[in-house]
Amino acid sequence: MSQTPLLSLRNLRTMFTGENGEVVAVDNVSFDVNAGEIVGVVGESGSGKSVTALSIMGLLPKTGARISGGEILFRGRDLLKLSSREMRGLRGREIGMIFQEPMSSLNPVFPIGDQIVETIIAHERIGHRAASARAADLLNRVGISSPARRMLDYPHQLSGGMRQRVMIAIALACSPKLLLADEPTTALDVTIQAQLLDLLRDIQDETGMAIVLITHNMGVIAECADRVVVMYAGRVAEEAPVDRIFDAPNHPYTVGLLGSTPDITRDERRLWTIPGSLPRIEAPPSGCRFAPRCQLAIADCERGQPQAVQIGAAHWAACLRTQDASSLGRKT
Amino acid sequence: MRAYAIKRILQAIPILMLVSLISFGIMQLVPGDPASLLAGPNATPAELEQVRINLGLDKPFLTQLFIFYGNLLKGDLGHSLLLGKPVTEAVFERSPVSISIALYSLVLTVIFGLAIGVLAAIRHNTWVDQIATSFALIGVSLPNFWLGLVMIVVFSVHLGLLPTGGYVPFTRDPMGWLVAATMPAVSLALMQIGLLARLTRSTMLEVLSQDYIRTARAKGLSEIRVIAKHALANVMIPVVTVLGMILSVLMSGSVIVETVFAIPGIGSLLGNAILGRDYPMIQGGLLFVAAVLLTLNIVVDLLYAYLDPRVRVR
Amino acid sequence: MSSRTVSETPAGVVARKYFWRGRIARRLMKHRSFVIGAVLCTLVLLVAIFAPLIAPTDPNRMAIRFRFQPPSWDFPLGTDNLGRNLVSRVAYGARLSLMIGLGVVLLNAAFGVLLGALAGYFERLDGFLMRLSDALMAFPSILLAIGIAAALGASATTAVIALAVVYIPRTARILRASVLVVKEQEFVQASQAAGASHGRILFRRILPNCMAPLIVQLSFVFAYAVLSEAVLSFLGLGAPPTTPSWGILISEGRSYIREAPWLTIVPGGAIAVTVLGLNLLGDGLRDVLDPRVKMDGA
Numbered sequence: 001m002s003q004t005p006l007l008s009l010r011n012l013r014t015m016f017t018g019e020n021g022e023v024v025a026v027d028n029v030s031f032d033v034n035a036g037e038i039v040g041v042v043g044e045s046g047s048g049k050s051v052t053a054l055s056i057m058g059l060l061p062k063t064g065a066r067i068s069g070g071e072i073l074f075r076g077r078d079l080l081k082l083s084s085r086e087m088r089g090l091r092g093r094e095i096g097m098i099f100q101e102p103m104s105s106l107n108p109v110f111p112i113g114d115q116i117v118e119t120i121i122a123h124e125r126i127g128h129r130a131a132s133a134r135a136a137d138l139l140n141r142v143g144i145s146s147p148a149r150r151m152l153d154y155p156h157q158l159s160g161g162m163r164q165r166v167m168i169a170i171a172l173a174c175s176p177k178l179l180l181a182d183e184p185t186t187a188l189d190v191t192i193q194a195q196l197l198d199l200l201r202d203i204q205d206e207t208g209m210a211i212v213l214i215t216h217n218m219g220v221i222a223e224c225a226d227r228v229v230v231m232y233a234g235r236v237a238e239e240a241p242v243d244r245i246f247d248a249p250n251h252p253y254t255v256g257l258l259g260s261t262p263d264i265t266r267d268e269r270r271l272w273t274i275p276g277s278l279p280r281i282e283a284p285p286s287g288c289r290f291a292p293r294c295q296l297a298i299a300d301c302e303r304g305q306p307q308a309v310q311i312g313a314a315h316w317a318a319c320l321r322t323q324d325a326s327s328l329g330r331k332t
Numbered sequence: 333m334r335a336y337a338i339k340r341i342l343q344a345i346p347i348l349m350l351v352s353l354i355s356f357g358i359m360q361l362v363p364g365d366p367a368s369l370l371a372g373p374n375a376t377p378a379e380l381e382q383v384r385i386n387l388g389l390d391k392p393f394l395t396q397l398f399i400f401y402g403n404l405l406k407g408d409l410g411h412s413l414l415l416g417k418p419v420t421e422a423v424f425e426r427s428p429v430s431i432s433i434a435l436y437s438l439v440l441t442v443i444f445g446l447a448i449g450v451l452a453a454i455r456h457n458t459w460v461d462q463i464a465t466s467f468a469l470i471g472v473s474l475p476n477f478w479l480g481l482v483m484i485v486v487f488s489v490h491l492g493l494l495p496t497g498g499y500v501p502f503t504r505d506p507m508g509w510l511v512a513a514t515m516p517a518v519s520l521a522l523m524q525i526g527l528l529a530r531l532t533r534s535t536m537l538e539v540l541s542q543d544y545i546r547t548a549r550a551k552g553l554s555e556i557r558v559i560a561k562h563a564l565a566n567v568m569i570p571v572v573t574v575l576g577m578i579l580s581v582l583m584s585g586s587v588i589v590e591t592v593f594a595i596p597g598i599g600s601l602l603g604n605a606i607l608g609r610d611y612p613m614i615q616g617g618l619l620f621v622a623a624v625l626l627t628l629n630i631v632v633d634l635l636y637a638y639l640d641p642r643v644r645v646r
Numbered sequence: 647m648s649s650r651t652v653s654e655t656p657a658g659v660v661a662r663k664y665f666w667r668g669r670i671a672r673r674l675m676k677h678r679s680f681v682i683g684a685v686l687c688t689l690v691l692l693v694a695i696f697a698p699l700i701a702p703t704d705p706n707r708m709a710i711r712f713r714f715q716p717p718s719w720d721f722p723l724g725t726d727n728l729g730r731n732l733v734s735r736v737a738y739g740a741r742l743s744l745m746i747g748l749g750v751v752l753l754n755a756a757f758g759v760l761l762g763a764l765a766g767y768f769e770r771l772d773g774f775l776m777r778l779s780d781a782l783m784a785f786p787s788i789l790l791a792i793g794i795a796a797a798l799g800a801s802a803t804t805a806v807i808a809l810a811v812v813y814i815p816r817t818a819r820i821l822r823a824s825v826l827v828v829k830e831q832e833f834v835q836a837s838q839a840a841g842a843s844h845g846r847i848l849f850r851r852i853l854p855n856c857m858a859p860l861i862v863q864l865s866f867v868f869a870y871a872v873l874s875e876a877v878l879s880f881l882g883l884g885a886p887p888t889t890p891s892w893g894i895l896i897s898e899g900r901s902y903i904r905e906a907p908w909l910t911i912v913p914g915g916a917i918a919v920t921v922l923g924l925n926l927l928g929d930g931l932r933d934v935l936d937p938r939v940k941m942d943g944a
Binding site: 057063108167 | 543551566569
């Protein structure tokens with residue numbers, strides 16, 4: 001693709017201060033998001049997905065976390081070089097974000113209408129009445145009926161799915177170019193999950209905004225994403241178009257992730273699980289971080305972080321044994 | 333909301349009855365014969381008997397209790413022995429003084445307690461936080477009457493800025509009232525400022541770690557708006573619940589502080605009653621203050637319900 | 647504690663066993679406010695214990711020649727209107743204040759624990775006991791103490807009783823809350839299923855696991871007791887005027903506040919240091935023992 005990407009992470013590195021010094025939560029992460037596409041970021045909890053999203057938003061905790069390297073280019077501008085004032089102007093206006101916990105993400109003491117309206121007013125020269133009208137439209141758009149009445153409701157009067165719809169309405173309030181959705185459906189019932197994913201896709205179709213969809217659920221990825229970034233222990237393991245990820249994974253970890261996802265279309269005797277667990281962030285393995293759990297690991301894997309190798313069009317994997325991995329993928 | 337209010341008021345009735353029972357019971361604790369204490373060592377048996385009849389002490393316990401409640405329903409708290417007038421009259425004369433000082437203290441407490449607590453929380457783990465928490469801790473550790481005395485030494489004796497005591501009604505001379513009431517109010521308020529600052533700080537820290545604060549920031553609101561609107565509205569909920577307690581401590585603290593500053597409020601009324609063994613006055617005064625505070629607590633609870641939509645809207 | 651079966655020794659009980667030796671003690675020693683508080687409290691305690699050694703003269707010995715001496719090399723804290731040495735008086739005052747504080751804590755703990763445990767364990771008693779505590783708590787604490795002390799007549803003992811009574815409902819409530827939580831835990835229900843008596847379950851299974859919040863509460867009760875004792879003494883409702891309690895020293899000094907402000911300032915400072923120490927101690931204990939209310943890593 002020749003056009004400049006909407007969002008481009010370049011060697012992003014985010015550190016956290018733990019009890020025993022600094023640890024690297026996001027290590028050398030690079031990927032692009034083009035206008036109008038849905039990029040799925042997938043990985044286990046603790047793989048650095050959410051930290052990546054918070055780094056983009058500039059919402060890392062003020063103490064105990066810092067971005068120590070790299071660039072976050074949004075429409076060509078490095079967000080890390082912006083003042084906090086400029087960042088604030090961007091948040092909610094050009095980049096919206098929705099979170100995993102719909103139950104606690106809305107302020108319990110304000111009516112939901114107010115929480116949408118204030119977002120609009122914070123970014124635009126607009127009267128309260130016009131902002132209210134738009135908030136009602138937004139609620140309508142995200143599938144909440146009789147929005148004018150609902151606007152006066154408090155969060156505790158709504159179900160989890162409804163609250164997440166309100167969160168989406170807030171995120172869409174100023175028609176952002178990019179939406180970061182951090183596990184938006186994880187806390188919800190399966191049926192509501194599907195409805196919300198449909199809603200996100202519809203809105204994306206309509207508005208042409210880009211979405212970064214963070215999830216640990218391969219099913220969600222399969223349903224929505226155009227492209228997928230697989231993260232493991234703070235690093236990008238594999239990046240590929242969605243069909244390639246499912247059909248021809250080239251990183252043993254991706255293979256493992258797919259194997260551990262239930263799939264009713266395949267007749268399987270049992271779920272395949274990845275042996276072991278995520279390495280402790282304080283003491284990561286010296287070489288490839290997946291090596292201790294990888295059934296293909298060889299001595300070289302522990303000798304240094306494997307470089308991403310290009311496998312096909314827009315398909316990279318950070319593994320020394322991509323070929324064997326792809327055959328492993330076919331076997332399972 | 334209305335149902336909640338009614339429920340809350342109904343709940344207060346048995347408590348009020350128990351409160352009056354306790355204040356009645358306190359007087360039963362008086363060792364020996366209160367009548368002989370009151371009549372003095374030189375009283376003749378006939379005089380002693382007269383005092384006993386006046387106080388109703390000649391009747392059996394349950395009858396006394398019955399009469400006590402009967403009088404209470406008529407609004408009769410008894411007759412002061414020292415002042416020679418009904419307890420209610422004495423209390424009503426003095427209460428505006430105490431209430432004005434308690435409210436002044438309350439205003440100081442809320443303004444400074446909130447400000448210090450919020451400041452400490454938003455500058456968590458910095459020197460600002462250190463100073464604020466140290467100040468709050470020292471505040472909760474100083475005896476208020478002693479603080480009053482130290483302030484007299486500094487501001488009245490050495491600097492000659494403020495009077496050592498006395499009182500000017502607000503209605504007569506607002507400036508005079510301010511001058512006279514400032515030291516008492518500050519010495520009353522300091523400990524409560526410390527308490528409120530500690531509560532505010534810990535609540536604020538908790539609130540700031542909540543998801544909805546992250547949402548507010550993600551919306552691109554200014555930090556001032558995030559703190560002043562989104563965080564503070566949630567911090568106010570627990571703060572309001574302790575306001576009743578704070579007011580109660582301020583009212584009762586006035587017993588001592590009014591004595592220190594020679595202020596003619598309910599506090600010094602009770603203080604003098606204690607020194608003069610004016611038992612009906614002590615009993616009635618205690619009951620009055622407890623009833624006022626109980627009422628205030630209901631008001632505070634309703635305010636709390638109003639502030640928290642999870643309670644209000646049901 | 648007799649653990650006949652493994653299932654009856656849950657994590658909480660094991661933790662209690664190693665309470666003072668293990669991790670908790672180490673964390674306390676690392677907690678800054680706990681250490682400062684412990685140092686201050688130990689200091690005051692040492693002064694109280696060794697008062698006869700610290701005091702240069704008898705606290706009641708008068709020396710009219712030296713009346714109203716401001717603090718100096720010879721009289722580090724000055725002398726009062728009768729030439730009594732304030733060092734001696736404040737040191738002996740520490741004894742009285744700490745003894746009254748300790749008395750309040752013990753009496754308060756005994757009744758608070760008993761009533762709180764009964765209310766928490768026996769649902770039928772709960773309503774009545776809690777309404778009673780509501781009523782007691784409707785009185786501002788210091789006023790109730792004043793009322794009780796006034797009725798019983800001034801003495802150190804009545805001060806102890808009055809202050810203990812005032813804080814019993816508060817302590818009982820805290821214990822009740824913990825009992826309600828612990829009661830529902832599996833090892834308690836296992837004991838019940840095994841047919842253990844109520845007394846055994848309550849005193850050997852539940853109460854030992856409710857100690858953390860109680861210890862925290864008692865450290866604050868101690869602080870309030872020292873403060874309130876001074877108030878009672880100041881109003882003439884505490885120890886008799888011949889004993890140099892800190893509150894009495896302040897109330898005596900008050901008459902000479904113009905000529906000899908140190909008579910007021912010094913004993914109040916002693917109260918402040920003691921209460922500050924106890925508050926710091928309590929904060930530290932709460933942070934380490936009672937993680938529910940711990941809100942930051944400071």
